[in-house]
Amino acid sequence: MTILATLLFVLTQPLSWVLFLLALSLLASRRPALGRGLVGSAMALLLLLGWKPLPDVLIRQLEAQHREIPPQADLRAYVGMVVLGGSTEPSFVAAAHAHPLLNSAAERMTTPLVMLQKNPHLKLVYTGGGTETGASVIKEAQLAKVFFDSMGVTGANVLYEGASRTTFENATLTAQLPGVDITQRWLLVTSAWHMPRSMATFTKAGWNVTAYPVDFRTGPTTPWTEYSLGPALRSWQMALHEHLGTLAYRITGRL
Numbered sequence: 001m002t003i004l005a006t007l008l009f010v011l012t013q014p015l016s017w018v019l020f021l022l023a024l025s026l027l028a029s030r031r032p033a034l035g036r037g038l039v040g041s042a043m044a045l046l047l048l049l050g051w052k053p054l055p056d057v058l059i060r061q062l063e064a065q066h067r068e069i070p071p072q073a074d075l076r077a078y079v080g081m082v083v084l085g086g087s088t089e090p091s092f093v094a095a096a097h098a099h100p101l102l103n104s105a106a107e108r109m110t111t112p113l114v115m116l117q118k119n120p121h122l123k124l125v126y127t128g129g130g131t132e133t134g135a136s137v138i139k140e141a142q143l144a145k146v147f148f149d150s151m152g153v154t155g156a157n158v159l160y161e162g163a164s165r166t167t168f169e170n171a172t173l174t175a176q177l178p179g180v181d182i183t184q185r186w187l188l189v190t191s192a193w194h195m196p197r198s199m200a201t202f203t204k205a206g207w208n209v210t211a212y213p214v215d216f217r218t219g220p221t222t223p224w225t226e227y228s229l230g231p232a233l234r235s236w237q238m239a240l241h242e243h244l245g246t247l248a249y250r251i252t253g254r255l
Contacts, residue, residue, distance in 0.1 A: 008248060012240040014049050014233055018042045049236060050229035056222040058239035063192040063218055066199065066211035075119040077185055080157070081212065083112055084170055084190040084198060085128015085140040088147075094138055100147040105191050107214040109144065112189060113151055115212075122187075124153060127161040127174040167198055167245075168254045171205035182207045191215035193238060197246045200255045 010016050025038035048054070087108040088094060089101035102109055112124055126148070128140040141162030148158060159177055164170045175182045185208050190198050192213035202209045217235070249255045 008241070008244050011244060012237050014236045014240075018046050018049075021045065046229075050227050050232045052226040052228060052232040052235060053222040053224055055232060055235035055239050056218045058243065059193050059235060060218040062194075062196055062239070062242055063213070063216055065196045066192070066213050068192070068216070069212050071114055072118070075115065075122065075187065078119075078122060078187050078210070079181070079184040080123025080125060081112060081115060081187040081189050082170075082174060082202075082207075082209070083108055083124065083126045083144075084167070084188070084194070085126065085130065085144065085164075086191070086194075088130075088140050088143040091130065091132050091136075091138040094143055095136070100143045100150070102147070105215050108190060109147055111212075111214045113153065115187075115189075116153060123157045123159065123179075124148070125159045125161065125174060125177065125180060125186075127164055127170045129162045129164050131165050167194075167201050168205075168249070170198075171202045171207060175205060175207065184208060185210065187212040189214060191217075193217055193242055197242060197249060197255075200246075201249065204255055 021038050021042035025035040025042070028035040028038060085108075087102055087105040089103050094101050116122060116124065126141055126144045128144070130137070130140040139162040141160040145160055148154070156179075159179065161170075161174045161177055164173045174180060182205070188195070188198060188202055188207075188209040189212045192215060195211050195213045199209065199211050217238070246255065
């Protein structure tokens with residue numbers, strides 16, 4: 001799985017495609033025309049990657065698979081929510097500050113606060129250890145606990161799972177927590193673009209879950225004039241990570 005994960009990481013980094021073409025152009029030093037063609041292709045690809053409507057098509061397809069639940073929805077039929085990690089800054093950044101730092105997926109953390117205000121009976125189970133390794137690493141679940149504690153979300157109805165590194169481990173390790181019955185009705189809270197793979201993984205693991213997508217990144221359309229290399233590259237990486245991750249999970253029998 002380590003080799004597969006490394007390959008997926010490279011494939012989901014659009015700039016690696018540009019670097020690959022440039023590397024090939026260096027190897028084609030004895031064929032100047034081919035070398036110039038490869039350099040031109042790399043530059044054209046770099047320009048194209050900055051056009052945001054393209055990756056947004058892929059993200060929109062992911063986000064449209066599960067409907068958004070309105071904030072005023074009646075959630076009395078559910079026993080609790082499972083909140084997936086991925087919304088805190090890396091440990092090496094968080095360790096330097098007193099307050100927990102949230103990233104662009106902060107709605108995974110803030111939306112549960114609203115849900116609990118209207119539905120205080122819900123259990124909150126946060127699952128996520130992060131992918132960083134080392135003795136000094138602060139787990140995502142630890143950072144989440146600091147955040148929720150500061151918001152007054154404490155008590156027996158709040159559980160944390162801090163060993164998982166993947167969506168598959170989120171589903172399987174959280175199911176082993178004391179007080180968690182996966183046959184009861186749970187809400188699954190994660191980013192809308194991550195929800196299709198998450199729902200399929202949790203369902204395969206035996207969970208009775210309903211999608212509660214948050215952190216939407218697209219609307220019905222994206223203006224064709226929207227061009228920005230940085231945000232577009234992040235959108236490409238996000239979309240490719242999810243689509244290729246879903247394929248990898250199917251190949252390995254996790255879906």
